[in-house]
Amino acid sequence: MTTILIVEDEDLLREGVQEFLxxxxxxxxxxGDGVEALxxxxxxxxxxxxTDLVMPKLDGVDFVxxxxxxxxxxxxxxxxxxxxxxxxxxxxxxxxxxxxxxxIPKPFRSADLLAKIKELLPNA
Numbered sequence: 001m002t003t004i005l006i007v008e009d010e011d012l013l014r015e016g017v018q019e020f021l022x023x024x025x026x027x028x029x030x031x032g033d034g035v036e037a038l039x040x041x042x043x044x045x046x047x048x049x050x051t052d053l054v055m056p057k058l059d060g061v062d063f064v065x066x067x068x069x070x071x072x073x074x075x076x077x078x079x080x081x082x083x084x085x086x087x088x089x090x091x092x093x094x095x096x097x098x099x100x101x102x103x104i105p106k107p108f109r110s111a112d113l114l115a116k117i118k119e120l121l122p123n124a
Contacts, residue, residue, distance in 0.1 A: 002124040003027040007037040007051035007063065018049070020110045030118040034058030046074065048071060048121055053080035064099040066110065081106025
């Protein structure tokens with residue numbers, strides 16, 4: 001079974017996405033920030049990561065950079081709606097950050113997220 005790691009500091013959003021993905025036959029683990037997510041990656045085989053950008057402790061940009069050191073080929077989808085501070089910090093034109101395979105702006109439809117996951121994991 002395919003395991004997806006959801007990294008999102010908004011509990012209700014993380015839980016909602018987790019429930020939706022579980023209804024679509026994925027195993028899902030959740031983390032409230034990048035530090036917790038890195039712990040999951042050390043302890044659990046993960047097939048894909050969906051991460052927010054703006055989070056406490058370790059933001060999405062730094063999290064993806066650290067993730068790439070140990071998991072260079074792990075598919076990553078970045079999701080963010082309040083990314084202006086991160087965009088300004090890194091001089092980016094969008095939420096497409098280095099190391100991410102795809103990005104989806106918030107708010108997003110569950111179907112759009114599922115389509116991105118299936119695009120990155122065609123056998124899932």
